[in-house]
Amino acid sequence: MKRVDWQRTVLVLAAPTLAVVVAVLLSSIVLVVSGNSPLRTFESMLDFGIDPDSVIQILNKSTTYYLSALAVAIGFRMNLFNIGVDGQYRIAAFFAAVVGGWLALPGPLLIVVVILVAVAVGAFWAGIAAVLKVTRGVSEVISTIMLNVIGAGIVAYLIDPSRLGVLIGSQQVSTEPMPESAYLPGIPLGEGEVFGFILIALACGIGYWLLLGRTRFGFDLKATGLSETAAVASGVDVKRMILRAMLLSGGVAGLVGLPLLLGESHSYGQDFPAGFGFAGIAIALLGRNHPVGIAIGALLWSFLEQSSQILDLEGVPKEIVTIMQGITVLSVVIAYELVRRFSLAQQQRRVGAELRAAARSDEGAVP
Amino acid sequence: MASAPTAEQPAASVGAPAVELRGITKRFPGVVANSDVDIVVRAGTVHAIVGENGAGKSTLMKILYGMQKPDEGSIAVNGRPAAFSSPADAIAAGIGMVHQHFMLADNLTVLENVVLGAEPGTLGRLDARAAGRRIREISDAYGLGVQPDRLVEELGVGDRQRIEILKVLYRGARILILDEPTAVLVPQEVDELFANLRELKAEGITVLFISHKLDEVLAVADEITVIRRGTTVATVRPDEVTARRLAELMVGGELPSPETRESTVRERVVLTVEALTVRSPDGRAVLDDVTLGIRAGEVLGIAGVEGNGQAELVEAIMGLRPAAAGRIVLADRDLTALDTRERREAGIGFIPEDRQRQGLLLEASLWENRILGHQTRPPNVSGPWINRDGARADTERIVREYDVRTPSIDVLASALSGGNQQKLIVGREMSGDPVLLLAAHPTRGVDVGAQAAIWDALRTARAEGLAVLLISADLDELIGLSDTIQVILRGRLVADADPRSVTPEELGSAMTGAGLAAGPAGRANPAGPANPAGPEAPDPAAPGGRGPTGTTGTGPPTSDRTAARPGEGEA
Numbered sequence: 044m045k046r047v048d049w050q051r052t053v054l055v056l057a058a059p060t061l062a063v064v065v066a067v068l069l070s071s072i073v074l075v076v077s078g079n080s081p082l083r084t085f086e087s088m089l090d091f092g093i094d095p096d097s098v099i100q101i102l103n104k105s106t107t108y109y110l111s112a113l114a115v116a117i118g119f120r121m122n123l124f125n126i127g128v129d130g131q132y133r134i135a136a137f138f139a140a141v142v143g144g145w146l147a148l149p150g151p152l153l154i155v156v157v158i159l160v161a162v163a164v165g166a167f168w169a170g171i172a173a174v175l176k177v178t179r180g181v182s183e184v185i186s187t188i189m190l191n192v193i194g195a196g197i198v199a200y201l202i203d204p205s206r207l208g209v210l211i212g213s214q215q216v217s218t219e220p221m222p223e224s225a226y227l228p229g230i231p232l233g234e235g236e237v238f239g240f241i242l243i244a245l246a247c248g249i250g251y252w253l254l255l256g257r258t259r260f261g262f263d264l265k266a267t268g269l270s271e272t273a274a275v276a277s278g279v280d281v282k283r284m285i286l287r288a289m290l291l292s293g294g295v296a297g298l299v300g301l302p303l304l305l306g307e308s309h310s311y312g313q314d315f316p317a318g319f320g321f322a323g324i325a326i327a328l329l330g331r332n333h334p335v336g337i338a339i340g341a342l343l344w345s346f347l348e349q350s351s352q353i354l355d356l357e358g359v360p361k362e363i364v365t366i367m368q369g370i371t372v373l374s375v376v377i378a379y380e381l382v383r384r385f386s387l388a389q390q391q392r393r394v395g396a397e398l399r400a401a402a403r404s405d406e407g408a409v410p
Numbered sequence: 411m412a413s414a415p416t417a418e419q420p421a422a423s424v425g426a427p428a429v430e431l432r433g434i435t436k437r438f439p440g441v442v443a444n445s446d447v448d449i450v451v452r453a454g455t456v457h458a459i460v461g462e463n464g465a466g467k468s469t470l471m472k473i474l475y476g477m478q479k480p481d482e483g484s485i486a487v488n489g490r491p492a493a494f495s496s497p498a499d500a501i502a503a504g505i506g507m508v509h510q511h512f513m514l515a516d517n518l519t520v521l522e523n524v525v526l527g528a529e530p531g532t533l534g535r536l537d538a539r540a541a542g543r544r545i546r547e548i549s550d551a552y553g554l555g556v557q558p559d560r561l562v563e564e565l566g567v568g569d570r571q572r573i574e575i576l577k578v579l580y581r582g583a584r585i586l587i588l589d590e591p592t593a594v595l596v597p598q599e600v601d602e603l604f605a606n607l608r609e610l611k612a613e614g615i616t617v618l619f620i621s622h623k624l625d626e627v628l629a630v631a632d633e634i635t636v637i638r639r640g641t642t643v644a645t646v647r648p649d650e651v652t653a654r655r656l657a658e659l660m661v662g663g664e665l666p667s668p669e670t671r672e673s674t675v676r677e678r679v680v681l682t683v684e685a686l687t688v689r690s691p692d693g694r695a696v697l698d699d700v701t702l703g704i705r706a707g708e709v710l711g712i713a714g715v716e717g718n719g720q721a722e723l724v725e726a727i728m729g730l731r732p733a734a735a736g737r738i739v740l741a742d743r744d745l746t747a748l749d750t751r752e753r754r755e756a757g758i759g760f761i762p763e764d765r766q767r768q769g770l771l772l773e774a775s776l777w778e779n780r781i782l783g784h785q786t787r788p789p790n791v792s793g794p795w796i797n798r799d800g801a802r803a804d805t806e807r808i809v810r811e812y813d814v815r816t817p818s819i820d821v822l823a824s825a826l827s828g829g830n831q832q833k834l835i836v837g838r839e840m841s842g843d844p845v846l847l848l849a850a851h852p853t854r855g856v857d858v859g860a861q862a863a864i865w866d867a868l869r870t871a872r873a874e875g876l877a878v879l880l881i882s883a884d885l886d887e888l889i890g891l892s893d894t895i896q897v898i899l900r901g902r903l904v905a906d907a908d909p910r911s912v913t914p915e916e917l918g919s920a921m922t923g924a925g926l927a928a929g930p931a932g933r934a935n936p937a938g939p940a941n942p943a944g945p946e947a948p949d950p951a952a953p954g955g956r957g958p959t960g961t962t963g964t965g966p967p968t969s970d971r972t973a974a975r976p977g978e979g980e981a
Contacts, residue, residue: 261796
């Protein structure tokens with residue numbers, strides 16, 4: 044038993060180690076090929092990345108990415124590919140910002156309302172894809188991608204000053220800014236402060252872990268993802284599970300824009316960033332859908348993005364970091380698959396050995 | 411069906427062996443799929459290989475087609491030893507396979523489909539004219555009637571099958587393996603296929619025909635090899651056997667070992683199925699007006715050739731398939747409107763036919779598999795939470811009590827052998843005090859040791875008052891374990907049998923539609939015209955002579971059924 048656990052630990056650590064080694068190696072090759080020194084590049088990235096200002100940026104970005112990857116991971120757990128996190132968080136953040144700017148409520152209460160609106164809108168937007176899948180069999184991949192575009196269109200239409208938006212200065216269009224009382228306070232760190240929303244993101248991570256790993260709902264979700272036929276035979280209503288999982292995923296996706304909205308921008312402008320949803324897909328893959336893994340993945344992703352900013356000064360094209368991110372995801376996926384196969388083969392061998400031993404000991408006992 | 415088997419004499423023994431399989435053995439972890447298989451297929455003949463699902467036919471064909479390597483034994487093709495490591499090797503040796511499920515691209519033409527992967531021409535340019543010419547030549551030579559320019563999507567099932575055959579011939583095959591070719595065909599198409607096969611044979615092609623449909627095999631084959639539990643049990647000629655004899659060879663004619671003789675049947679009816687009808691998506695009744703009852707402590711066995719509605723019966727009772735009409739009542743509670751989970755909670759255990767698809771999460775640990783199907787019940791859960799400790803402790807119990815051979819309960823289910831997976835499922839489904847167990851082929855594909863253990867478990871549970879619906883293709887198992895046997899044919903229960911007196915051959919003949927009364931000894935028990943007694947009253951006059959505690963009268967079910975349907979038989 045002890046030996047088994049030890050072996051397990053080695054296997055669990057083998058995959059990420061292998062992935063990191065491969066990713067560093069391949070990235071080095073890319074750097075060498077493009078005429079740069081890998082050592083110097085990594086060194087300057089690291090130096091810049093651990094700069095206190097950078098650390099705050101990295102933590103802030105990680106908060107956003109973490110929520111995005113959690114939303115994606117909920118779907119992944121049951122083989123649902125929610126490609127629509129991007130559209131879901133944007134439309135959710137937009138309506139949350141509209142409500143935050145228009146509703147006259149005491150600050151803390153307003154923050155709660157804004158969060159609830161974001162969750163509801165995100166869930167609703169994902170729910171459209173879920174209903175289409177459950178009733179008409181439309182692949183959620185297709186419908187969520189389309190809903191991304193539709194969502195962006197709706198936001199662009201409604202943000203016009205003649206509708207829900209306001210004109211800020213002479214050029215900038217945005218939603219009505221939220222009152223200062225509804226700014227979510229930051230958490231002081233060194234010279235600056237990080238988004239207060241980081242605590243909510245952490246709570247989401249714990250909630251994810253509890254819900255998916257420790258509850259009946261989580262078991263049904265996992266079972267459906269592993270084998271739909273077995274789940275059905277065990278009494279899981281798969282359609283209802285699809286609906287619930289998509290709503291949950293969309294609800295978490297609704298939170299993705301809030302660290303920025305509540306902690307920094309306080310309104311949804313035309314320049315509200317897009318693309319967090321796609322980063323979330325990569326990070327969920329990196330983190331193997333595990334809440335801690337995703338956290339590490341989000342930190343790594345943000346670190347690479349942040350530290351890439353020094354590269355221009357070093358004369359290294361900063362697009363190299365995009366290549367590194369891609370390589371990392373690929374290495375992780377491949378490394379985990381290799382380790383999974385290896386460990387399954389090993390388990391089978393051990394079961395086989397056990398069987399043979401048992402067969403020898405009770406030869407003839409079987410009629 | 412097609413013309414009588416004796417209409418044309420096989421090419422006697424003039425054909426030299428085209429394929430010789432000697433001592434083929436193939437083991438998978440914990441299970442032997444094939445052991446010591448010997449088959450000689452003479453050139454220019456149609457050689458049928460029959461056996462129940464899971465008997466090892468497909469493994470054997472995969473070996474012959476190079477998809478799997480045998481652990482022991484030798485293959486010779488046209489007298490030369492052969493060792494295939496991939497289908498390409500088999501094709502090079504002149505062996506081609508027509509799969510049960512067609513592998514055609516719908517939006518390509520027949521010609522394009524046929525040449526796909528073996529395109530003639532130079533420098534990547536397809537020489538369609540040459541290909542078309544060759545396809546027509548082959549089609550004419552073997553009377554296949556294939557038009558190369560049609561789009562595949564416009565063609566029917568029979569045409570598609572001919573394209574598959576042509577595709578294989580186009581690649582130079584002289585030995586064809588047809589895997590359950592009639593499974594997808596309507597009777598008329600079956601006749602056409604058989605005409606094609608005779609044509610192929612006349613042109614010197616050797617055909618290996620895999621099936622479990624005995625009448626078809628008798629109609630088309632020159633020789634028949636029967637496989638049971640992974641090994642060849644006999645090779646016979648169609649003019650020297652009957653369908654009944656073949657069925658007996660297929661399912662085993664020896665005396666039953668899973669014997670349970672003293673009756674434990676109680677008065678209390680546990681399951682009542684009334685006039686249950688289930689329709690396939692195309693509206694056909696796959697289960698037609700089925701009525702049956704099972705009492706506490708009773709094992710009701712359902713005998714039937716596969717595909718006659720057994721699977722649908724089990725799935726309808728489990729709530730996996732909607733009932734078009736009828737009622738399902740479990741111990742006075744109407745289940746008809748409940749979903750699968752509620753039915754499980756009401757006390758139904760379920761050993762599915764396909765354990766890997768329906769019974770297990772292969773990539774989850776054993777203890778997580780313990781929870782499957784019992785997600786709402788202790789010891790697995792407390793409130794909305796999973797109770798890991800409870801589930802783990804109970805998994806340890808199952809592993810111990812049901813002798814699941816595993817190093818730990820943390821290994822993945824896929825690491826276990828088939829027999830141990832099945833023991834885990836049986837243990838799980840016996841947990842939580844079920845009142846009814848649906849057991850579909852509970853020992854299919856498991857090794858002998860696991861089989862004995864599973865039989866023991868079923869017997870013990872029955873003695874404790876469990877009602878069991880047993881579906882099995884293994885007639886020995888069915889006769890040995892059941893208190894009552896009913897025969898299912900084309901979705902209807904057509905006959906009753908008393909397991910104490912019926913023989914596998916009688917049962918086999920009833921399964922093919924000949925009716926039990928036609929059995930040679932005439933010992934079988936047609937249920938008689940009517941059994942007016944209610945479910946609570948055992949029928950003292952039951953034809954099996956079982957007396958007041960008899961189990962032949964299963965209650966209301968027998969009343970609206972005639973035992974033998976002379977009109978339907980064709981054997």
